[in-house]
Amino acid sequence: AEVSRERAGPAKLLLLGYLSYVVAGWIALSLGVSQAKPLSALDTLFTAVSAVSTTGLTTIDTGSSYTFTGQVFVCLLIQLGGIGYMTCSSFLFLSFRDRLNATQEKTARTAYSLPDSITPALFIRSVVLFTLGCEILGALALYPILKAGGEAQPVWSAVFHSVSAFCTAGFSLRSDSFAPYVADVPLNLTLAALSILGAMGFIVVTDIVRRFIGKTRHFGFTTKVIAQMTATLLVAGTLLIFLGEGSIAGMPAWERLLAAFFQAMSASTTVGFNTINVGGVSNATLVVLLLLMFVGASPAGTGGGLKTTSFAALIGLVRSTLKGRSSVRFAKREVPPAQLQAATTSLACYCGALTIAVFLLGLSEPAARFDAIVFEAVSAIGTVGLSMGLTTGLSAIGKLILVALMIVGRLGVLTFGLATAVPDETEEEEADNELAV
Amino acid sequence: AEVSRERAGPAKLLLLGYLSYVVAGWIALSLGVSQAKPLSALDTLFTAVSAVSTTGLTTIDTGSSYTFTGQVFVCLLIQLGGIGYMTCSSFLFLSFRDRLNATQEKTARTAYSLPDSITPALFIRSVVLFTLGCEILGALALYPILKAGGEAQPVWSAVFHSVSAFCTAGFSLRSDSFAPYVADVPLNLTLAALSILGAMGFIVVTDIVRRFIGKTRHFGFTTKVIAQMTATLLVAGTLLIFLGEGSIAGMPAWERLLAAFFQAMSASTTVGFNTINVGGVSNATLVVLLLLMFVGASPAGTGGGLKTTSFAALIGLVRSTLKGRSSVRFAKREVPPAQLQAATTSLACYCGALTIAVFLLGLSEPAARFDAIVFEAVSAIGTVGLSMGLTTGLSAIGKLILVALMIVGRLGVLTFGLATAVPDETEEEEADNELAV
Ligand SMILES: [K+]
Ligand SMILES: [K+]
Numbered sequence: 001a002e003v004s005r006e007r008a009g010p011a012k013l014l015l016l017g018y019l020s021y022v023v024a025g026w027i028a029l030s031l032g033v034s035q036a037k038p039l040s041a042l043d044t045l046f047t048a049v050s051a052v053s054t055t056g057l058t059t060i061d062t063g064s065s066y067t068f069t070g071q072v073f074v075c076l077l078i079q080l081g082g083i084g085y086m087t088c089s090s091f092l093f094l095s096f097r098d099r100l101n102a103t104q105e106k107t108a109r110t111a112y113s114l115p116d117s118i119t120p121a122l123f124i125r126s127v128v129l130f131t132l133g134c135e136i137l138g139a140l141a142l143y144p145i146l147k148a149g150g151e152a153q154p155v156w157s158a159v160f161h162s163v164s165a166f167c168t169a170g171f172s173l174r175s176d177s178f179a180p181y182v183a184d185v186p187l188n189l190t191l192a193a194l195s196i197l198g199a200m201g202f203i204v205v206t207d208i209v210r211r212f213i214g215k216t217r218h219f220g221f222t223t224k225v226i227a228q229m230t231a232t233l234l235v236a237g238t239l240l241i242f243l244g245e246g247s248i249a250g251m252p253a254w255e256r257l258l259a260a261f262f263q264a265m266s267a268s269t270t271v272g273f274n275t276i277n278v279g280g281v282s283n284a285t286l287v288v289l290l291l292l293m294f295v296g297a298s299p300a301g302t303g304g305g306l307k308t309t310s311f312a313a314l315i316g317l318v319r320s321t322l323k324g325r326s327s328v329r330f331a332k333r334e335v336p337p338a339q340l341q342a343a344t345t346s347l348a349c350y351c352g353a354l355t356i357a358v359f360l361l362g363l364s365e366p367a368a369r370f371d372a373i374v375f376e377a378v379s380a381i382g383t384v385g386l387s388m389g390l391t392t393g394l395s396a397i398g399k400l401i402l403v404a405l406m407i408v409g410r411l412g413v414l415t416f417g418l419a420t421a422v423p424d425e426t427e428e429e430e431a432d433n434e435l436a437v
Numbered sequence: 438a439e440v441s442r443e444r445a446g447p448a449k450l451l452l453l454g455y456l457s458y459v460v461a462g463w464i465a466l467s468l469g470v471s472q473a474k475p476l477s478a479l480d481t482l483f484t485a486v487s488a489v490s491t492t493g494l495t496t497i498d499t500g501s502s503y504t505f506t507g508q509v510f511v512c513l514l515i516q517l518g519g520i521g522y523m524t525c526s527s528f529l530f531l532s533f534r535d536r537l538n539a540t541q542e543k544t545a546r547t548a549y550s551l552p553d554s555i556t557p558a559l560f561i562r563s564v565v566l567f568t569l570g571c572e573i574l575g576a577l578a579l580y581p582i583l584k585a586g587g588e589a590q591p592v593w594s595a596v597f598h599s600v601s602a603f604c605t606a607g608f609s610l611r612s613d614s615f616a617p618y619v620a621d622v623p624l625n626l627t628l629a630a631l632s633i634l635g636a637m638g639f640i641v642v643t644d645i646v647r648r649f650i651g652k653t654r655h656f657g658f659t660t661k662v663i664a665q666m667t668a669t670l671l672v673a674g675t676l677l678i679f680l681g682e683g684s685i686a687g688m689p690a691w692e693r694l695l696a697a698f699f700q701a702m703s704a705s706t707t708v709g710f711n712t713i714n715v716g717g718v719s720n721a722t723l724v725v726l727l728l729l730m731f732v733g734a735s736p737a738g739t740g741g742g743l744k745t746t747s748f749a750a751l752i753g754l755v756r757s758t759l760k761g762r763s764s765v766r767f768a769k770r771e772v773p774p775a776q777l778q779a780a781t782t783s784l785a786c787y788c789g790a791l792t793i794a795v796f797l798l799g800l801s802e803p804a805a806r807f808d809a810i811v812f813e814a815v816s817a818i819g820t821v822g823l824s825m826g827l828t829t830g831l832s833a834i835g836k837l838i839l840v841a842l843m844i845v846g847r848l849g850v851l852t853f854g855l856a857t858a859v860p861d862e863t864e865e866e867e868a869d870n871e872l873a874v
Contacts, residue, residue, distance in 0.1 A: 282799060283805070283810060284799030287799055317781060337763075345758040347785065349755060358724050362719060370811075414758070
């Protein structure tokens with residue numbers, strides 16, 4: 001019982017924090033100075049939610065609909081959403097005090113599922129410094145590429161896309177994402193590096209920092225699981241798309257491999273950029289992309305989805321049941337029962353939320369194809385932002401359904417459930433519960 | 438550890454039993470006397486597997502492809518598959534001896550997840566007598582309806598469809614299932630009654646029998662959960678299809694309600710008959726049918742799917758996690774950890790098996806629509822037999838994928854996993870495992 005009572009409070013704080021960012025962003029994007037042409041209130045809300053949740057789905061073209069000022073707001077919202085409102089506010093707080101107060105610490109632990117060995121203060125300092133460092137290096141690497149590619153404002157484009165990649169937001173100032181750059185090795189690898197670093201998450205980063213400064217000699221279990229799962233998903237996804245996707249079969253082998261890798265990376269890290277037309281892929285590739293988006297990135301990172309660690313716990317559960325173990329293990333380590341319960345509950349909640357969302361989208365978008373609806377829903381709840389082309393043609397109700405999915409997806413279905421759940425146990429049930437224990 | 442070591446042996450027996458039935462059926466349907474026209478070996482294998490697994494998917498029309506003799510073989514395979522090879526052989530055995538031997542008893546408990554309060558001998562007697570009783574009554578009820586409907590052989594048609602309904606097989610001698618009978622109340626209700634009785638399962642039936650003969654005054658917990666879940670799924674499914682499906686919106690209200698109920702019942706019980714064109718339904722209705730087929734029928738019944746009890750355990754898991762209980766409960770009773778582990782493992786295995794199957798079908802059927810593939814895979818693993826029209830046009834590899842799905846679906850993904858899993862623990866792992874305990 002302690003697990004969720006400890007978590008429900010911070011979960012509510014997280015939800016409120018995100019919602020306040022969304023409202024602030026909505027207001028900023030509604031200002032005349034932000035808009036290059038008149039935009040509806042629903043479209044600016046959609047942009048704000050998509051940016052704060054680092055999803056990247058867009059009902060309107062970001063580059064041509066917003067002025068430079070508006071684009072700066074979008075970039076700030078992405079940055080705030082990516083690092084998390086908690087980290088930012090805690091960092092400011094740390095300038096004055098050395099330790100977080102108890103509530104802030106609990107919020108931090110809820111948001112990032114921190115192992116006990118890492119202190120929040122160290123964690124947050126590492127996060128912010130590492131984020132800024134990566135984004136600056138990324139912008140420096142992107143600038144000459146985008147300049148050579150003929151972008152109108154290469155400096156701003158480099159900064160915007162570096163932030164968008166590291167925060168796995170996938171927002172692009174280009175209306176075709178990066179289709180013309182499908183064979184550009186430096187651009188693909190720079191975006192991939194930024195996205196993978198963001199998606200592997202801050203636990204891994206902090207672990208690396210701790211090892212560099214000599215505080216530990218070994219990587220933690222979580223870090224090892226994240227590294228193993230991320231590599232497995234990227235390699236398997238790349239190979240399956242490389243071998244099975246007909247629309248890239250005509251490319252030279254290396255270009256085809258790069259395109260397959262970039263699309264698998266884009267789905268798995270939940271960054272959501274694309275160099276190939278996702279709306280035109282085969283059903284087999286669709287399944288690969290859906291699975292990668294569903295599993296998603298790693299905890300305490302900028303990406304979404306069920307999370308690689310939950311997926312590992314589920315693999316451990318299946319293998320342990322088949323082998324007849326009552327304790328569930330992964331990589332020879334026991335998965336704690338509380339984490340296993342979180343993973344199985346997450347799976348059930350994700351499946352449930354997706355079923356409801358696809359049903360409602362089926363009603364609100366009667367002319368849409370089933371695969372496009374499923375893809376859109378998985379993309380939104382996984383905060384991925386890839387689309388088969390449905391987003392721009394959505395009805396108003398469809399847009400609101402996606403807004404809800406993006407918020408739920410960013411907070412994590414489970415955290416969202418804890419935040420909104422009313423403890424409705426009657427006294428009788430409570431007594432019954434205590435007897436059972 | 439005892440759980441699966443006790444179950445792996447019986448699970449292997451179950452798998453071998455089903456496979457021997459499939460081989461016997463394949464041979465019987467390959468005989469010249471069975472075939473009304475030359476049939477390929479793959480199509481007769483498909484029919485045998487579909488009949489033994491009580492799925493009802495067909496690559497060829499049953500009524501016109503097989504002679505009366507062939508149709509009798511199909512009916513026998515359905516009956517054997519429905520009651521289960523274990524029940525039949527045990528019943529024969531009981532004619533000579535009064536008690537099952539230890540291996541048979543374990544097999545019975547594995548196949549039907551029996552509560553401890555019900556003895557296998559009583560269980561099997563009840564099953565066979567109840568099955569024959571229901572099927573005879575069903576045939577008597579169907580005969581006048583089918584005769585009035587102008588069927589060529591009303592007696593045989595009544596017997597065949599009664600068996601096919603109670604065993605939730607959904608095989609039909611009519612090429613259009615029951616589309617012309619969409620507004621025929623007696624036919625719809627007779628088929629529904631047979632299917633629901635079969636799908637609610639033998640635990641419920643035995644419980645009712647025990648109450649009638651005065652051995653107990655209360656229904657068991659499993660019986661209550663099955664009754665509650667079955668009713669909820671049927672009512673919710675009927676309402677959602679009634680309100681949301683455009684293709685039946687033009688019908689008179691009562692006819693529309695009957696059509697919605699019949700299709701929801703067909704998916705939920707996994708019988709798989711249809712009175713409306715499943716290939717033409719809206720995306721919203723598609724989601725409802727997919728969910729009902731995925732959840733499926735109840736344990737120890739003739740139907741397939743994840744099972745209503747597993748679904749109840751998952752609902753209990755989500756609610757318990759949100760309310761902060763570490764013990765998982767449903768309907769105020771604690772779900773035993775072993776059953777919860779089975780339910781969550783089943784969910785993970787089903788999702789995994791479906792993902793792999795849809796991916797492979799995407800490769801083997803490059804021209805098929807995504808929704809048709811997903812529907813076909815869910816229908817096959819749930820042993821439902823509804824189709825959006827893909828089955829008859831499947832490639833040879835596609836047929837083999839469905840054959841595998843139907844066998845896996847009939848045995849239950851988990852039982853199948855236990856049957857085929859090789860205990861591959863190294864000595865080191867074994868030692869590690871013992872330390873952990
Ligand atoms: K994204
Ligand atoms: K069936």
